[in-house]
Amino acid sequence: MKIQLSDHFSYRKLLKFTLPSIAMMIFTSIYSVVDGFFISNFAGKIPFAAINLIMPVLMILGTVGFMFGTGGTALVALTYGEGDRKKANEYFSLLVYSAEELGINLALLGFCFIRDIAGMLGAKGELLENCVIYGRVILIGLPFYVLQVMFQSFFVAAEKPHMGFIVTLISGVTNMVLDAVLVIGFPQEIKLVGAAVATATAQFAGGMIPLIYFLRKNSSILRLGKTKFEGKVLIKATSNGLSEFMTNISMSIVAILFNSQLMKYSGENGVAAYGVMMYVSMIFTAVFVGFSIGASPVISFHFGAKNTDELKNLIRKSIVIVGTFGIIMVIVAEIFAGGLAKIFVGYDEELYRLTLSGFRIFALSFGFMGFGILTSGLFTALNDGLTSALISFLRTLVFESGAVMLLPLIFGIHGIWYSVVVSEFLALVLGAVFLVINRKKYHY
Template identity: 50%
Template sequence: QMVGGVAPIFYFIKRRPGCRLYFTKPLFSLRELFKACTNGASELMTNISMSLVSALYNIQLLKLFGADGVAAYGVLMYVGFVFAAVFIGYSQGTAPIVSYHFGADNKDELKNLLRKSAGIIAVAGVAMLASSELLAGPLAKIFVGYDAGLLALTIHGMKLYSISFILSGFNIFGSAFFTALNNGAVSAAISFLRTLLFQVVSILTLPLLIGVDGIWLAVVAAEAMALVCTAGFIVQGRRKYGYM
């Protein structure tokens, strides 16, 4: 952190030949600061939602499975975050490229980025689903191999939960895509719907409708509903941004 944060200060502190980036006297702009804050609203919403949804999951799991359910959910969160990190990393890595071409009004490149990203995410999602289904046993055994009942519950939950991997990548990318297009409102809406509203509704209703498996499929239902909204936002913005 020190290298990445301090070293650039010495490089950009004075003007250099051939380099157009250097420090100057800052100009205070409340409008630009507010715009930056609102554009980051989706990340704020994601972090708030994760805490609330995790608490709600634990309450429901205690009712359905007792302490074993909470332990199994903890394993799913560890494994799920590793898989989701692939989508998060790709989305954050491509965001500067999207922003650059959006600023340069390169609509053909935006189309290309969106089309190729959709293909990459689709392939990655299928690969993650397949690998998580195959590795559910070995991964669960690392964490809860000491208890046969808990191990069986975790493997079963992981196989249902992992279905969400074929959907979540599109929603994660969609939110980051609109952040890169400087549309914090749509980005925050996708995050709010995906990580809070749809999950809360699914956690509360699915166990009542389909039984205990509903708690593991809640995230799948939430991602599916969020994907419909993400697709709607992308179609709605196609004329404004010219990426379709």
């Protein structure tokens, strides 16, 4: 039986509806992990460190997709909940066209300045050249990556979350197969190019398939068509999605700070170790992000329809689900920490020990992480972009940046790993405070 946004949601129905989004985000993370596995094991430690050094910059450019996707989904779902389907589709079309144009312009700027940026991050010699080579190939696929992450949210609003998973599956398999063929098959000096081509091709597939789907007549509630420029709509959508924009920007800035600190305390080995943790943590974080993406349009719909009882029900159940996920993830991460580290860097004993000791500390953050992601996504769904952005800004840029600069002075390199745990705990407390403060305002 088809689940609709207007339904009453039990725990089972909420999990069933959000499962495709969770699976979509997990699979996206898995193919990124596979990317890292091939590069680390077949291209070597320096190319692997180069990717981890330049990737935060590439992610900053791609964040416009998250901003237009999450913010736009909240606005479109709210408009649909108010009963105006025609206007919802016009808003949807405007947001897609605008985001793609912005993505093209950002890709061109990045292509021109990638060498200067890599140099500013501390890359020199072979590390610098690897950053430039990988970055420029990935930037070719950036406009399609913007579409891909944006449509991940809109598929849920269109009541077709399974379609988002199918597109992600196709994109992921494309990346993994091409990684295996190009990274292993190419000569050593161009293995990094093969990895970049694999990722860019996957991004092309992930962006183009849903674009074609929504341009044609389809069975969803959304379709791309004629629209007109409305500055107020773009401002509303981007302000709604400001938290996700801030989250991704801040995460990338924090990653740059992490790499800077690690270069100081442990050199290229530290950057490589952090890269392993980021790849592995993507899978765990994806569960929280996927659940938030899946639940947000439902919350937006019932908020727009003024169904306060169902709104309370959704928020309460979401908190319980996220808390349960967090406990399970900490246990799983601690049990499999050694095996996960060995998969990536088992060829280097010193790097393996550094990665394992750091990951055991880092993994504790999964117990708190989901609450910060959920509360930020919740306020986006309620079309309160300012509160959502404030939570994201404090959680990532302020808490993590402050902790990663301060704690290493006390605990050395271990302080870098502890900084993630501390910042996520503070984000949990912050999210709880905002939920209490805004309870009467939104009637949940």
